[in-house]
Amino acid sequence: MADRAVHHPRGRHLRDRAPGTRPPEHHHRGAHGCGELRRRQPRRRGAADRLSATARGPRTDTGQYGSYPSGHPPATKEPEMPDPGMSGSEMSPPTSPPSLHSIAHVALTVTDLARSQEWYQRVLGLEYVITVPHEGGxxxxxxxxxxxxxxxxxxxDGQDLAPFSVTRTGLDHVGLQVNSVDDLHAWSGWLDSIGVAHNGIAGLPDFGMAALVFYDPDGIPLELLAYT
Structure with missing residues (x-):
C-alpha cells in the first residue's frame, strides 16, 4: 500500500504508514539552518517508570529448588534431615557401646544446701546458676x-543425715583434673590461706600423676589431679 500525504489541521505534513514499513523520519533543522534527518528515538524511562519497577520488586526465576532472585540460583539443594520421629527400635542396633563425650555434671546429696553452696562457691570458685525444685526436695x-x-x-525430704562414708554404697570421691603440678601447689596454697584442711600433694606413680585431697562440709572427698 502506498503512503499518502495527509494535511494536519495546523499545516504539518504527516504520513500514514502502512504495516511493516519503516517508522517515519522527522525533518529537523540544525543549528546552522541545514535540514537533517533524525530517526524517532525510543521514549526515555522517567521517575514514574522507575517507581513502578521498584514497587514490583526484583524479578524472580523458578527452578527445581523453588523461586530465587533472577541470576542467583542456589548452588546445591538443602540436604534432607532424618526423621526425628524414628525410634531406636527402627534403627540398626549397635554392636558395641556408643561413645561418650565427657561427664556432663556432678550431683551430690548434702545435709545443708545453704552451707554447701557457700562452701563450693568460696573454695572452688563456682558460680550460682539456678535453683531447681524437684519432687521431695x-x-x-x-x-x-x-x-x-x-x-x-x-x-x-526424709534423707539419711548420717555423715558421708566411702564404705556406704554409692559415691567414693570426686576427681577433678588440673593442668599441671604447679597448679596443684597453687591449690595447696589457696586451701591453706582459707583454712581448708587437705592431705598434701601425693605422688601416684602407677598413674603418672600427683594428687591433692580435701573434703567438703559433709566429708565428701574431692581429689585434684595433675599429670607429672
Whole structure:
C-alpha cells in the first residue's frame, strides 16, 4: 500500500504508514539552518517508570529448588534431615557401646544446701546458676566461670543425715583434673590461706600423676589431679 500525504489541521505534513514499513523520519533543522534527518528515538524511562519497577520488586526465576532472585540460583539443594520421629527400635542396633563425650555434671546429696553452696562457691570458685525444685526436695546448680565444670547439690525430704562414708554404697570421691603440678601447689596454697584442711600433694606413680585431697562440709572427698 502506498503512503499518502495527509494535511494536519495546523499545516504539518504527516504520513500514514502502512504495516511493516519503516517508522517515519522527522525533518529537523540544525543549528546552522541545514535540514537533517533524525530517526524517532525510543521514549526515555522517567521517575514514574522507575517507581513502578521498584514497587514490583526484583524479578524472580523458578527452578527445581523453588523461586530465587533472577541470576542467583542456589548452588546445591538443602540436604534432607532424618526423621526425628524414628525410634531406636527402627534403627540398626549397635554392636558395641556408643561413645561418650565427657561427664556432663556432678550431683551430690548434702545435709545443708545453704552451707554447701557457700562452701563450693568460696573454695572452688563456682558460680550460682539456678535453683531447681524437684519432687521431695530441692537442688542448686553451680558452674565454674568458663562453664566447663557443672556442679549440683541436692537436699531430699526424709534423707539419711548420717555423715558421708566411702564404705556406704554409692559415691567414693570426686576427681577433678588440673593442668599441671604447679597448679596443684597453687591449690595447696589457696586451701591453706582459707583454712581448708587437705592431705598434701601425693605422688601416684602407677598413674603418672600427683594428687591433692580435701573434703567438703559433709566429708565428701574431692581429689585434684595433675599429670607429672
Amino acid at each position: 530441692e537442688g542448686i546448680v553451680m558452674a565454674d566461670p568458663d562453664r566447663r565444670v557443672w556442679w549440683a547439690i541436692h537436699r531430699h
